[in-house]
Amino acid sequence: MVDKSGQLRRRQGESGSHRARILQQLEQSLRKHWRLGQNMVLCWAPDPKGLLTLMVPHYFLGNLTAGDRSGDLAEKEQFVSAVIGGSCLKTHEEIFSIAQRLGVSTSFIKLDGVLGEDPDMLAAADAIISSYGISYVGSRAVLLFDIAEFSLYTPFEQASQLNSLSYSMNSAYNKLQRQGVDVNFARTTTGDGYYVWNRDQGAYPDLDMLSFLLLILIDNAVARGQASGNTVPVIRSAFHIGSHYELFQAEGVNPSVLSYIVGDVTIVLARMLESAEAGQIILGDFQANLPDREGTFGAQEFVTQAINELRELDKLRIAGQPMKEIRVLTPRQGSLENLSMVDKHGMRLEAVNLELEVELADERLRLGAR
Numbered sequence: 001m002v003d004k005s006g007q008l009r010r011r012q013g014e015s016g017s018h019r020a021r022i023l024q025q026l027e028q029s030l031r032k033h034w035r036l037g038q039n040m041v042l043c044w045a046p047d048p049k050g051l052l053t054l055m056v057p058h059y060f061l062g063n064l065t066a067g068d069r070s071g072d073l074a075e076k077e078q079f080v081s082a083v084i085g086g087s088c089l090k091t092h093e094e095i096f097s098i099a100q101r102l103g104v105s106t107s108f109i110k111l112d113g114v115l116g117e118d119p120d121m122l123a124a125a126d127a128i129i130s131s132y133g134i135s136y137v138g139s140r141a142v143l144l145f146d147i148a149e150f151s152l153y154t155p156f157e158q159a160s161q162l163n164s165l166s167y168s169m170n171s172a173y174n175k176l177q178r179q180g181v182d183v184n185f186a187r188t189t190t191g192d193g194y195y196v197w198n199r200d201q202g203a204y205p206d207l208d209m210l211s212f213l214l215l216i217l218i219d220n221a222v223a224r225g226q227a228s229g230n231t232v233p234v235i236r237s238a239f240h241i242g243s244h245y246e247l248f249q250a251e252g253v254n255p256s257v258l259s260y261i262v263g264d265v266t267i268v269l270a271r272m273l274e275s276a277e278a279g280q281i282i283l284g285d286f287q288a289n290l291p292d293r294e295g296t297f298g299a300q301e302f303v304t305q306a307i308n309e310l311r312e313l314d315k316l317r318i319a320g321q322p323m324k325e326i327r328v329l330t331p332r333q334g335s336l337e338n339l340s341m342v343d344k345h346g347m348r349l350e351a352v353n354l355e356l357e358v359e360l361a362d363e364r365l366r367l368g369a370r
Contacts, residue, residue, distance in 0.1 A: 019121055022113045026051070027128050029109045034132050040247075041133035042080075042102075043088040045095040046122065050111040052095055053129070056104055061134070064102070084245075085136045089126045131259075134247040139288060141206035141241045142261070143196040143213050144269035147233040148278035150192035161233035162189075164223060165216075169196065172215035176208070179313045183212045188260040193235070195266060203289040206241055210306040213239055214326070214367075215318075217281065218358055221365045222319045236276040238269045239299075240284030271343045272351050281354040281368035282339065299352045300336050303328060321360040329355040329366075 033039060033055055042054040065077045083098055090098065099106050115121055147161055169185070176183055184199040196212075198205040216237075223232045244263030272282045283299035290297050290305055307326055310316065316323050331337050337353040355368040 018113060019124075022111055022115070023124055023128060025111055026109070026125060029111075030129065030132050033107060033109070037249075041088065041129055042084055043090045043095055043098060043133075044126075044129050045090045045092050046115045046117075046125075047092075047108065048114060050109045051115065051125070052092070052106045052108055054095055054099055054102075054104065055107050056102075060104075081136045081138070081243075084134055085138060087126055088130055088133055088135070089122060131248045134245055136243070136245055137201065137261075138243050139206075139241055140197055140201055140244065140265065141209035141239065141288075142244070142265045142269060143209060144190075144193065144238045144240075144266075144273055145196070145216075146190070146193040146236040146273045146276070148236060150233075153230055157230045158192075160231040164227075164232045165194065165220065165235065168216045168219040168223065169194075169212075171219050172212055175215055175316060175318075176212065176313075179316065181208055181211070181313075183208050185209075185212065186259065188258070195261065195269070197261060203291045206288055207291060207302065207306060207309070210239055210302050211310055213237060214306060214310060214356070217356075217367050218318055218323075218365065221358075221367060222360075222363075225363070225365075226319075234278045236273050236278060236280050236282075238272045238276070238282045238284070240265050240268050240272070241286040241288040242268060242284070268349070271347070271349050272341070274343055275341060279367075279369060281356075283336070283352045283354055285350040285352070299354075303336065303354060318358075318360055321362055323358065323360055325357075325359040327357050329357055329368075 030041070030053075033053070034041075038058060039055045040058055042056060044051050044053045046052075061080060064080065079101065095106060115125055145165060147165065150158060150161070153161065169187070173183055173185065184205075185196055186199050187194045187196045196209075198209050198212075217235075220232065220235060224234070242263070242265030244261045244265045246259050246261045248259050268284055272284060276282055283303070285298070287296040287298055288302075289295075290301060307328065310323070310326055328336070337355075339351045339353050341349045341351065343349060353368070355366070358365040358367060
């Protein structure tokens with residue numbers, strides 16, 4: 001009697017092992033072309049004997065869009081943003097067209113097997129290749145936390161404050177996850193704080209990031225009330241939605257596993273907190289989509305919906321206490337306070353200030369008060 005199920009398992013195992021070898025060979029080849037971060041991949045396309053890549057020096061994009069802001073340069077920047085926005089997987093026709101437009105040549109990487117047309121295999125290859133390149137995101141919610149007077153504390157106090165803020169993020173994540181809201185967040189340190197963003201994109205992830213911010217601030221406020229010494233930080237925080245580039249930093253002979261972001265959204269966040277007071281909460285001047293609603297909306301509507309969603313979460317507890325109410329405190333009924341700031345470069349920036357009152361079972365918190 002033939003054990004067909006056993007033969008099937010062996011074939012599946014051999015197929016999986018073969019795919020793993022191809023992906024390993026792909027990464028080894030990319031590492032050679034990458035040259036310790038000297039080059040980066042803009043896009044790629046599968047080939048019957050391997051794959052084609054569009055690999056350029058790390059300074060290529062900067063040189064391409066340098067100089068004055070003429071129409072030609074602006075058009076080039078838009079074109080490159082479209083090329084590296086989303087997946088860097090392209091068709092043969094697309095990659096040759098892109099190469100011709102940018103005035104560069106494609107590079108061929110030979111593999112011992114073909115990537116084929118299997119979506120899982122292509123997605124796995126794309127994930128590997130992406131870590132050797134740069135991507136563009138046109139719109140994403142990003143947070144910035146800045147610890148007030150950080151440089152005045154001892155190194156041990158600084159470490160404690162960063163760990164405390166990190167714990168508040170993890171605590172807020174767990175609270176939302178228990179309610180069925182999965183915030184797939186990533187972060188990079190600024191030294192005295194963090195940039196935080198949702199790896200997922202869209203209206204729901206953007207709104208979830210604002211709910212995430214509010215829970216982090218509530219957890220931080222409760223922790224400060226219970227702490228002794230300078231172990232829990234007083235933080236300035238900002239929320240904005242905008243565009244950015246995402247890339248992996250070179251670390252020795254390999255690209256980093258973790259990415260970092262830079263672009264319009266991070267620049268605006270830094271400018272907003274430049275002159276912010278300790279404890280202040282600032283939201284940017286943006287227009288973005290909200291879930292299940294037509295059109296785009298600003299900070300006022302985002303705050304209203306985020307608070308409504310937090311109110312609807314069943315059994316939400318902060319430090320063991322149920323949250324009874326959360327409300328916005330405004331100078332004018334129903335309207336957030338508009339801010340007009342001038343940064344150190346003399347550039348004007350519009351934003352809004354957010355103050356909240358949170359009522360727990362045993363205490364009342366004031367957030368964003370200046």
